Amino acid sequence: METLDRIKLIYSFNDKDASNLIQLNDLMKTNSDEFISNVYSFISNFDDFSKFLPNEEIRNRHQEKLRQWFAGLFSGTYNNEYLRKLKRIGEVHADIKLPSHYVSATMNYIRNYILGIILKNFPGSSKRDEFSSSVNKIIDINLDIIISSYINEGKFYIANTKFETKIIKFSSKFSYILDLALVISLIIATIMVFLLFIFEIYDFAFKGGAFESTIIDILGAMLIVWAIRELLEEEVKKLQGHKFALSAFIGLAMAALLRKILIFSLVPKKSIEVAILGFLVLVLGIVYWLMNKNEKN
Ligand code: HEM
Structure with a gap:
C-alpha cells in the first residue's frame, strides 16, 4: 500500500511546499465561487456532462465536494487521511465510469486557473515561481492518486509481483x-x-x-x-x-x-x-x- 510520505518523496514535495500552499489559502478562498463556476463552465462542454451530472441536486452536491477538495489543496495538511480522500475521489469517478480523460482535462484546466491567479497577484516576484512550483506538485500528486484508482479498478492497490x-x-x-x-x-x-x-x-x-x-x-x-x-x-x-x-x-x-x-x-x-x-x-x-x-x- 502507498503512503503519502512515499508519494511526497517521489514528487520532492517538502515542508516548504506545504507552507507555500498555506500562504495561498486566503487568496484561493476568496476565489472559490469563481473557481466552481469556471470549472463548471469548462466541464459542461463535455459530451456526457448531463449524463454524469443530470440534475441540480447532484450538481450542487458535486460543487460542494469540489469546493472542499479545492480548499484541501491549500490546507497545508497532507497526511494519509488526505491520501485516503483522494483515493476515494478516484474510486467514485471510476465507479460511475467517468472517462479518466475528463478528470485529467479538468485537472489541467484547474492547474492553469490557479497559476493564472498566482500570476495576477504576484507579478514579477520570486514568490510567483515558488508558489507555482508547489501548486504544480500538489496538482500532480492529486492527479496521480485519483487516476491510480482508475488503473487499479478503484482499489489503488499496487501489486508487487506478477x-x-x-x-x-x-x-x-x-x-x-x-x-x-x-x-x-x-x-x-x-x-x-x-x-x-x-x-x-x-x-x-x-x-x-x-x-x-x-x-x-x-x-x-x-x-x-x-x-x-x-x-x-x-x-x-x-x-x-x-x-x-x-x-x-x-x-x-x-x-x-x-x-x-x-x-x-x-x-x-x-x-x-x-x-x-x-x-x-x-x-x-x-x-x-x-x-x-x-x-x-
Ligand atoms: C479534477 C476534476 C474533478 C475533481 C477534483 C472532482 C471532485 C469530486 C469529488 C471530491 C467528489 C465526491 C467524492 C466522494 O463522494 O467522496 C466527486 C464526485 C463526483 N464527480 Fe467529480 N470531480 C472532478 C471531475 C468530474 C467531472 C469532469 C465530472 C463529470 C463530467 C464529475 C462527476 C462527478 C460525479 C457524478 C460525482 C458523484 C456525485 C454524487 O453523486 O455525489 N467529476 N467529484
Missing part, C-alpha cells in the same frame, strides 16, 4: 461471475414465486380453496416478489459498478416475516407467534431505517 496481479485479476473476475450467478438465481426465484402466485389462483378457482387464505397467500407472494425485485435491482447496480445496498437484504427478511404474519393471522391459536414476528419486523424496520439514513448521509 503473481499478485494475476490473483487479484482472477478474484475480481470470480466475484463478477458470482454476481452474475446471483442475478440469474434471483430471476429464477422471482419466476418460481410467480408460479406460486398462479397456483394459488388456480387452487381457488378450480379446487375450491378458501377465499380468505387465497388472498393472504397471494399478498404474501407479492411481498416476496417486491423484495426480490429490490434485491435484483441492487445486484444489477453492483454489476454496473455501484455500491451494493445491504438494506435490500433486510427488506427481503422483513417481507418474509410479514408474509408469515399474514398467514398466521388466520390461525386463532398463533397470536404469540404473531406478536414475536411483529417484534422482529419492528427491529428489522429500525435497522432498515438506520441503514438507509446512513447511506443517504
Whole structure:
C-alpha cells in the first residue's frame, strides 16, 4: 500500500511546499465561487456532462465536494487521511465510469486557473515561481492518486509481483461471475414465486380453496416478489459498478416475516407467534431505517 510520505518523496514535495500552499489559502478562498463556476463552465462542454451530472441536486452536491477538495489543496495538511480522500475521489469517478480523460482535462484546466491567479497577484516576484512550483506538485500528486484508482479498478492497490496481479485479476473476475450467478438465481426465484402466485389462483378457482387464505397467500407472494425485485435491482447496480445496498437484504427478511404474519393471522391459536414476528419486523424496520439514513448521509 502507498503512503503519502512515499508519494511526497517521489514528487520532492517538502515542508516548504506545504507552507507555500498555506500562504495561498486566503487568496484561493476568496476565489472559490469563481473557481466552481469556471470549472463548471469548462466541464459542461463535455459530451456526457448531463449524463454524469443530470440534475441540480447532484450538481450542487458535486460543487460542494469540489469546493472542499479545492480548499484541501491549500490546507497545508497532507497526511494519509488526505491520501485516503483522494483515493476515494478516484474510486467514485471510476465507479460511475467517468472517462479518466475528463478528470485529467479538468485537472489541467484547474492547474492553469490557479497559476493564472498566482500570476495576477504576484507579478514579477520570486514568490510567483515558488508558489507555482508547489501548486504544480500538489496538482500532480492529486492527479496521480485519483487516476491510480482508475488503473487499479478503484482499489489503488499496487501489486508487487506478477503473481499478485494475476490473483487479484482472477478474484475480481470470480466475484463478477458470482454476481452474475446471483442475478440469474434471483430471476429464477422471482419466476418460481410467480408460479406460486398462479397456483394459488388456480387452487381457488378450480379446487375450491378458501377465499380468505387465497388472498393472504397471494399478498404474501407479492411481498416476496417486491423484495426480490429490490434485491435484483441492487445486484444489477453492483454489476454496473455501484455500491451494493445491504438494506435490500433486510427488506427481503422483513417481507418474509410479514408474509408469515399474514398467514398466521388466520390461525386463532398463533397470536404469540404473531406478536414475536411483529417484534422482529419492528427491529428489522429500525435497522432498515438506520441503514438507509446512513447511506443517504
Ligand atoms: C479534477 C476534476 C474533478 C475533481 C477534483 C472532482 C471532485 C469530486 C469529488 C471530491 C467528489 C465526491 C467524492 C466522494 O463522494 O467522496 C466527486 C464526485 C463526483 N464527480 Fe467529480 N470531480 C472532478 C471531475 C468530474 C467531472 C469532469 C465530472 C463529470 C463530467 C464529475 C462527476 C462527478 C460525479 C457524478 C460525482 C458523484 C456525485 C454524487 O453523486 O455525489 N467529476 N467529484
